[in-house]
Amino acid sequence: MIEIGLIQDIISTFLLLVGAFFVFLGMVGLIRLPDVYNRLHATTKIGTLGAFGVMLSIVAKLGLEPIGVKAITVGLFILLTAPVAAHMIGRAAHRHGVGLCKESVIDEYGKEHNK
Amino acid sequence: MNSLIFDISITFMVIAIIPCIYRVIKGPTIPDRVIAVDAMTTVIVVILGIYSYMQESAFFMDVALVLAIISFVGTVTISKYLDEGAVF
Numbered sequence: 001m002i003e004i005g006l007i008q009d010i011i012s013t014f015l016l017l018v019g020a021f022f023v024f025l026g027m028v029g030l031i032r033l034p035d036v037y038n039r040l041h042a043t044t045k046i047g048t049l050g051a052f053g054v055m056l057s058i059v060a061k062l063g064l065e066p067i068g069v070k071a072i073t074v075g076l077f078i079l080l081t082a083p084v085a086a087h088m089i090g091r092a093a094h095r096h097g098v099g100l101c102k103e104s105v106i107d108e109y110g111k112e113h114n115k
Numbered sequence: 116m117n118s119l120i121f122d123i124s125i126t127f128m129v130i131a132i133i134p135c136i137y138r139v140i141k142g143p144t145i146p147d148r149v150i151a152v153d154a155m156t157t158v159i160v161v162i163l164g165i166y167s168y169m170q171e172s173a174f175f176m177d178v179a180l181v182l183a184i185i186s187f188v189g190t191v192t193i194s195k196y197l198d199e200g201a202v203f
Contacts, residue, residue: 013120020124023158027134030154036146039138043154054124054161058168067167070176074164078157078183085153085190092194093146 012061019053026050035101036093040086047082051075118169125165131158149193156186 022045029042055075062068094109135155142148160179167175196202 016124020127023131027131030138031134040150043150046154047157051157051161055164066173067176071164074180081187085187088191088194089146089149092198096197098144098146
């Protein structure tokens with residue numbers, strides 16, 4: 001007979017480690033990648049998987065208490081708005097004239113709009 | 116044991132702000148800085164969430180929600196300004 005608290009602890013720790021791992025990956029990408037668009041690709045993962053993973057970890061730990069409900073609200077809000085903000089800043093950067101890095105192979109959006 | 120892993124996690128999140136500050140200072144273009152500030156705000160929201168759990172106080176989660184909303188509105192505003200030259 002396994003008690004319910006142990007299962008909650010295991011799920012919460014696992015989700016917290018997943019969130020911290022994706023924050024780590026985002027920070028490595030923010031330092032190392034060569035281009036605005038590549039860095040944007042790396043840092044969007046912090047919003048979706050990192051923050052949502054940590055908030056799900058708090059929900060799995062606490063359940064339907066006030067902190068848990070607010071945590072799932074914050075997580076869903078970040079999950080919805082981070083890709084929208086990333087899309088808008090990426091499009092604005094491209095129209096503002098920020099170039100791609102040297103290793104880029106193709107630029108479909110630029111070909112379409114610079115005719 | 117479980118409190119220990121939350122301690123380690125919040126320390127790691129605080130250390131993860133340093134690359135964002137590096138990118139804000141060094142970043143060659145304006146979108147680089149905006150992306151770095153956006154990532155830093157998300158990390159601060161995560162810090163506030165973990166701290167709200169550690170202190171067992173629901174008010175820090177309100178602060179996290181407001182900070183997330185302000186970060187989204189600020190990023191959209193700056194990107195509209197860069198795109199069209201005017202906010203509205």
